[in-house]
Amino acid sequence: MSGPDHIRTAVADAYRDEWGQVVATLIGFTGDWDLAEDCAQDAFAAAMTTWPRDGVPHRPGAWLTTTARNRAIDRLRRDAAGAAKLRTLALTEERDEPAVDEIPDERLRLIFTCCHPALPFPARVALTLRTLAGLSTAEIARAFLTAEPAMAKRLVRAKRKIREAGIPYRVPPAELLPQRLAAVLAVLYLIFNEGYSAVDEGDDRDRRTLTAEAIRLTRVLVRLMPQEPEPVGLLALMLLHEARRATRTDDGVLVTLEFQDRSRWDRALISEGVATLDQALAKQRPGPYQVQAAIAACHATAADAASTDWPQIAALYSELARLAPSPVVDLNRAVAVAMADGIPAGLALVDELAASGLLDGYHLLHATRADLLRRAGRTAEARAAYEDSVGLAPSDAERRYLAERLRGL
Numbered sequence: 001m002s003g004p005d006h007i008r009t010a011v012a013d014a015y016r017d018e019w020g021q022v023v024a025t026l027i028g029f030t031g032d033w034d035l036a037e038d039c040a041q042d043a044f045a046a047a048m049t050t051w052p053r054d055g056v057p058h059r060p061g062a063w064l065t066t067t068a069r070n071r072a073i074d075r076l077r078r079d080a081a082g083a084a085k086l087r088t089l090a091l092t093e094e095r096d097e098p099a100v101d102e103i104p105d106e107r108l109r110l111i112f113t114c115c116h117p118a119l120p121f122p123a124r125v126a127l128t129l130r131t132l133a134g135l136s137t138a139e140i141a142r143a144f145l146t147a148e149p150a151m152a153k154r155l156v157r158a159k160r161k162i163r164e165a166g167i168p169y170r171v172p173p174a175e176l177l178p179q180r181l182a183a184v185l186a187v188l189y190l191i192f193n194e195g196y197s198a199v200d201e202g203d204d205r206d207r208r209t210l211t212a213e214a215i216r217l218t219r220v221l222v223r224l225m226p227q228e229p230e231p232v233g234l235l236a237l238m239l240l241h242e243a244r245r246a247t248r249t250d251d252g253v254l255v256t257l258e259f260q261d262r263s264r265w266d267r268a269l270i271s272e273g274v275a276t277l278d279q280a281l282a283k284q285r286p287g288p289y290q291v292q293a294a295i296a297a298c299h300a301t302a303a304d305a306a307s308t309d310w311p312q313i314a315a316l317y318s319e320l321a322r323l324a325p326s327p328v329v330d331l332n333r334a335v336a337v338a339m340a341d342g343i344p345a346g347l348a349l350v351d352e353l354a355a356s357g358l359l360d361g362y363h364l365l366h367a368t369r370a371d372l373l374r375r376a377g378r379t380a381e382a383r384a385a386y387e388d389s390v391g392l393a394p395s396d397a398e399r400r401y402l403a404e405r406l407r408g409l
Contacts, residue, residue, distance in 0.1 A: 010056045011047050018061040019044075019134035020220070024106035025065050027131075027169060030072050033159045037131070039075065043068035107132065108224045109169050111217075115184040116167050123158035124187050130155055132220075133213045143210050144194060181225075185234050185289060188218050192238050196245070197395070211242060232280035233290030239273035240296035242266070254401035258305045270300045288324040291316055310340035327358040331368060338372055347372045363392035367402055374409065383409050 022043065026036035043064045057063040114127040125144075129135045135143075141151035161167070172180040195210030218235045225231055247260035277293045295316045302308040317333035330353055338346020350369045359365040370385035386406040393399040 004052065007048065007052050007056070010051065010060065011044060014047065014060040014064060015044055015134060016216075018064055020107050020110065020132040020217075021061055021105075022065050022068050023131050023134075024110035026068055026072055027110060028106045029069060030076070031169070033131070033162070035072055035075060036068075039068040039071040040064075042071045105224050107220060108171050111184055111221060111224075112171055112180055113162065113167060113169050115180070115187045116162070117180070117183055118165055118167055119158055119161055121187075121190075123154055123161070124183070125190060126151060126154050127158045128187055128217070129191065129210075129213065132217055135209070135213065139209065181228065181230065184221065185230060188214050188221070189234060189238075189289075191217075192241075196241060211238070211245075214238060215242065227283075229280040229283040229285050230287040230289050232276060232283075233287060233293050236273045236277035236280060237289055237293040237296055239269050239276060240293060240300050243269035243273065243300060249397055252397055252400060253404065254395075254397045256401070257299060262304065265300065273297065274301065286319070286323070288320060291320045291323060295320070308339070310336055314340045327353060327356070328362075328364075331359065331365060335368060335372075338375075343372055343376045347376060361392060363389045363394065363398070363402075366392065370402075370405070374405075379409055 019040065022040045023036050026039055027033055030036060046067050047060075047064065051057070110132060111128070114131060115124045119127070126140055129140050129143075130137065137152050137155060138148050140146075141148040144151070171177075191210050192214035195208050195212075195214065198208055198210075215235070215238050218231060218238060221231045222235055243266040244257075244260060246266070247262075247264050248255055273293070274297050277290065277297055280290050280293070295313055298309050298313050298316070314333060314336035317329060317336050321329045321333060331350065334346045334349035334353065336346075337349055347369070350365070350372060353359055354365060354369065366385050366389035370382045370389055373379075373382035373385055383406060386402055386409070390399055390402045390406065393402055
């Protein structure tokens, strides 16, 4: 008989590793999202009472899937509609039973269904975290600073939309795969960024859960789609950003890349990120996430701020602007040009962006312009730009940082 702590750890590990697979398998079997989640929860509850007596099974995922499937069958047998559905499922399985090595991983179907373009983007994010990562509604709500009832309604509406719109539970056909994969990657990167941007003490712990889940889900996607380079590029990008997390704030004040303590960066994550990026680039199909990871690698592998390869970073931002045009990308390129070719060259690009009005209300436009004006010795203009950026900054940590820069003038 195993000790209670050992069992709790085993069930927690199985929940983290197997939840998405168990739920995905049950959705594929029953077509009922709520039933799948309920029966998966029942299976993990059963593990807490059965495993102390019988021991942790050699394949916990298989045990949990079988238990959850049996619970689902019992639930379906209790009503006439469910019994009819079971007969249909039995006939389908007898007629179309695939070979074992032909059965696709159900999680891949679940990922693409959760991230279907017909669903509103916030619903895709919430549904992915609920069904694939196993986060509770309360955990998701806390992480996104949203009221729990509102998040619960969002999840209910998403499942209803899947049912009523007949969104297929499948991997999209080849001609739709690039577009749909981009939607999946956007969801995973947003989940990561929501956690990574947590710099205020009050919401830090709950939101940091999101970075771990985003990395874990991206690892799953890489394993499920090994031939696709962009998921690998996204994983590299996440790892390289995560390596710098501990140095991003100091006593609640944001610390910019230039002033971060590089001796505290996680060198193991940087090495893994660079190696992962090399795997993606070896496929010779560059995409936006690979280019962003290459930029992050330039920063992560520089010995200090002074040795950063700014000409290379500027060239990479030009490539990123070609692959994924965006005024934010143009703003970042302007910074790289300023560092590579001189402050006046970069400031001219920033002023062009400001005149275009495309980034009105974006605090980093004003913060970037303020920093370049400061470096150019145009103190009065820098002070006005810093004041604009302080008023627009979305977090206390960023406001404190910008206010300190303003006082430093």
